[in-house]
Amino acid sequence: MGYGNLQSCVRDLERTGQLLRIPFEVDACLEAAEIHRRVHDAGGPAILFERVRGCQFPMVSNLFGTMERARFIFRDALASVEMMIRLKKDPTELLRHPFRIPSLLRTAVSMRCPKRSNGPVMECQTTLAQLPQLKCWPNDGGAFITLPQVYTEHPARPGFMNSNLGMYRVQISGNQYASDEVGLHYQIHRSIGFHHAAAIEQGKPLRVNIFVGGSPALAVSAVMPLPDGIPELAFAGALSRHAVRMIRQKNGPMICAEADFCISGTIDPDRQLPEGPFGDHLGYYSLTHDFPVVKVDHVYHRRDAIWPFTVVGRPPQEDTIFGELIHELTGPAIPAVLPGVHAVHAVDAAGVHPLLLAIGSERYVPYAEDRIPQELLTNANAILGQGQLSLAKYLIIAAKEDDPALDINDIPQFFQHVLSRVDWRRDLHFQTCTTMDTLDYTGTSINAGSKLVIAAAGKPRRRLGTTVPSSISLSAPFCNPRVCMPGILAITGPAWGAGPHGQDSAAEQLCRMLESQSDLTEFPLILLVDDSSFCADSIRNFLWVTFTRSNPAADIFGVHSFQEQKHWGCLGPLVIDARIKAHMAPPLEVDPQVSAKVDALFAQGKIRW
Secondary structure: OOOOOHHHHHHHHHHOOOEEEEEEEEOOEOHHHHHHHHHHHOOOOEEEEEEEOOEOOOEEEOOOOOHHHHHHHOOOOHHHHHHHHHHHHOOOHHHHOHHHHHHHHHHHHHOOOOEEOOOHHHOEEOOHHHOOOOEOOOOOOOOEEOOEEEEEEEOOEOOHHHEEEEOOEEEOOOOOOOOOEEEEEOOOOOHHHHHHHHHHHHOOOEEEEEEEOOOHHHHHHHHOOOOOOOOHHHHHHHHHOOOOOEEOOOOOOOEEOOOOEEEEEEEEEEEEEEEOOEEOOOOEEEOOEEEEEEEEEEEEEOOOOOEEEOOOOOOOOHHHHHHHHHHHHHHHHHHHHOOOEEEEEEOHHHOOOOEEEEEEOOOOOOOOOOOOOOHHHHHHHHHOOOHHHHHOOEEEEEEHHHOOOOOOOOHHHHHHHHHHHOOOOOOEEEEEEEEOOOOOOOOOEOOEEEEEEEEEOOOOOOOOOOOOOOOOOOOOOOEEEEEEEOOEEEEEOOOOOOOHHHOOOHHHHHHHHHOOOHHHOOOOEEEEEOOHHHHHOOHHHHHHHHHHOOOHHHHEEEOOEEEEOOEEEEOOOEEEEOOOOOOOOOEOOOOHHHHHHHHHHHHOOOOOO
8 A cells, every 4th residue: 555645654654543533633733743742652542633733734753653553654664674684695585586586576667756846845835934933842942843855866876866855954934044044953974964964065055945744654765774876765765665756846955746835945054053953862951052953945835735844852762663773674784784783773762873782793703712802803994984883982792603592682682691791901002182973962952972892702700799788888978889781780879060160080090099999890880870860760770871972092991990901991880970060961850830731631531542
């Protein structure tokens, strides 16, 4: 079946009991997002907000709120798309499954992009001010498009084969933007950056079209980590089983005919304005920074246009499903793209980019009595050289040969496997003064920070403790040691910067305090945190606190640490300072008045399914 546009998807979800209509008026400022979060957290249906205060357009959210619904939306295409990806790894798959050939041929036909002179998206025009002014978190800098599909073509090589469709944040009001301007926030590694650089080199503005809505496959394709040479539009056609029809433009990139909205304009090569803050997917605000500005020429829309949106924040949120779907589709191809790497897991609970887990091969010295990390380091460098994987801050990699049954998705098991084998004298490999995720504020400045590879191989070196050692001795202000999982101990410390003149040496103090405590051998990892009870309360809390609040080069310490030939290691436990620092962005919190209003709506039965 598949969907060529958003309207057919919404109708089908309603027909199958997977859509909740909200007929009463809802404010796009905070209220819609709060309702969305409640329904999403309960595993509820997609939500159609029929009446949006001060706006003529209905809004829909939570389309991808569960993995079951995501699979339902793409049910007719997933098998063929998965087979196409498997063929990259092993072309002989087709010989073993010849009955798939007709379906694959249909999928291939859907990957073309037929050109048209007009389409539904061009039926009407409006202004930025008339669009839904969605604001999800109290301190957001204005209204944002949260499911944008930003389309550009290479200035020197126009056409969809050299195009990019990416989901880059768009701010449509607030800050210093004029009524015909929007802010475009894209991260430094994205393909749109190459197009923008080429336009700057030519001394010309880059033309851009921002699609909202259309086939649900467009949104997924906009976040897919596709290799160069495979346009996102082509993948969207394969995933929807409908070729993406594009409208020709005399001067500029094409427009998606079935999109619900298209904001068309140019990026000035010499102008930037402050964009943000915005409550982002790490669970904190991304702060205000200068980003490119789009001067808007036209805002087109369908007569029956629906405004799709999502809400991001501390994981898990709806974008978690995007990650799971992408992993399900691309996971089988990883060994073909990265020889020697068997699996990679971007940990959603840690904010995706802060933590990668990986399983690789360790075959360089097969006759050795006990393995040590060698090939794993080659694997790690390859992983960090791949597209969005290059944003990883922590990469923890284990050898498949040590436990062929190791499950990369079983996070407690993976950590226990690594921590029982890791040797802090040799297995820490830092990259300093490097790039990191634009949304991560643990580094020295925007886009700047460090990375750490932890590679563990060989036989177990230690048993891991599961209870707090009875003889551990801590003096104020250090207190309340708690076990997060076997081998990991969290300790509450003073607020960061509580020392004289705002200086902070708490992590060094804790290391000195632990130097004489020999019964910590079963706890190779110790966390210095603001609240050890919160950190140890769940695996989810441990992952979020540890990996979103630390910058490896600045925040990793060790008991009996040393430096030899520029290699840093330690003889005792590794200590990660995972307290909130003064330069970090604040965590997200809901507006209490809006929360109370939504509480009442649920209590009165106005929202139910």
